Amino acid sequence: MSAGPATFLIGQSAFTAPPLEPALYLVATPIGNLSDITIRALQVLAAADVMACEDTRVTRVLLERYGIRRRASAYHEHNADSAGPKLIAELAAGRSVALASDAGTPLVSDPGHRLVEAAIEAGIRVVPIPGASAVLAALAVSGLPSDAFFFAGFLSAKDGQRRTRLDELKAVPGTLVFFESPRRLAASLRSMAEVLGDRPAAVCRELTKTFEEARRGTLAALAAHYAEADTPKGEIVVCVGPPLAEEPASAEDTDRLLLALSAEMGASRAAGEAARMTGTKKADLYRRLMELKGDAG
Structure with a gap:
């Protein structure tokens, strides 16, 4: 249950959050800059009867920034089997539950979809509270076509499996968007260049944060750069342009x-x-x- 009055702060001004109807609320949170939070998201985080998040330590920083004093329970891939049914029970009892990600929109590369599936099966209303998204932020600054895109999440750390997956994605008629680990970035870019061809691409790092960077070039050029550079730091999104037009047969x-x-x-x-x-x-x-x-x- 929420602790204390349902209020939040923006600057020095205090606001009261309106009561919520019973439902599962999927709350998008900032991907770096804590100012990238919507007023509606703050209202839900303050007023929900129950709040769940991936890492309570990460979410506590956001809550403290906006003067929201309440406890949050953890819901992540390691405890979903036990935490999920408890949250469904709260919802079934007529309470409101807010599910927040560590950063960005819930259900993107996290286990939240399992909770949503269970809620839908139980006839419980699910409400999106949209906001920041690393996928869309990277796509917007990449300079690559955005009329059609495919989010492919993280590639495998194993080279063979990574190449197999890239081969499956090779014919997708749109921009490909990946999350990537700093340690695997150079190897993944090399695999992409060899399997997908030397397409235009962008490596977007630390979006919305102090050292935000968008490095653009061909996959081969980017692979060469990161093979020589020090291991980059921070969260990384890689955008790869659509398939290159083939030369007509002579x-x-x-x-x-x-x-x-x-x-x-x-x-x-x-x-x-x-x-x-x-x-x-x-x-x-x-x-x-x-x-x-x-x-x-």
Whole structure:
């Protein structure tokens, strides 16, 4: 239960938080700069009957900054099996529960989705309290296309598994966004350059913090830089541009392809298969194949 009156401070001014309806509230918190908190988020953190977070020590800093005096319980990947049912029981009893992440929006690379799934199954209302997001902040400053993107979380620390995952993501028609460890950054960038091709990319570090940095370049250039530089510090988001446009096949390559396919199948089927592989119209390829066969005859 919340301790004391549901109030919070902004500067020297005190505000009273309105009461909350019973629900599970997903509260986004700052990813670095504590000023990046919404008034609505402060209201929920102050007024919720129960508050859960990944690390109570991290959240305490935010609560103290805004004069919110209350206790928070831990909910993270190591205690989700035991803490989750307790929170669902509170919700089922008609209480309001606020779930806050250490930084950013809950459920992004944390176990919060398990609690949300359980709440939905129990018929409990789930309310998003939007705010800071490292994924969107990095995408915005990367200079890469943002009309379509895919958030892929953390890659494996093992090179083979990392490359397999990158190969799976290779054809995604949008910007790829990854979280990465400072210690693995150089190796991951090298794997990305080798598997994805030398695409434009951006390494965004310590976003919203004092030493915020966005370094842009090709994957190969970024990999070379971080291979030589000291291990970077802080939270890192890597954005990688969409697949590079492939060079159209030359006329000679297309002719060789048509002849090779026609040796294995009929002319019409060979032209259709070549059309699928090259993006050229089947009728044009069939006509060209007939010309090639006529020349050969």
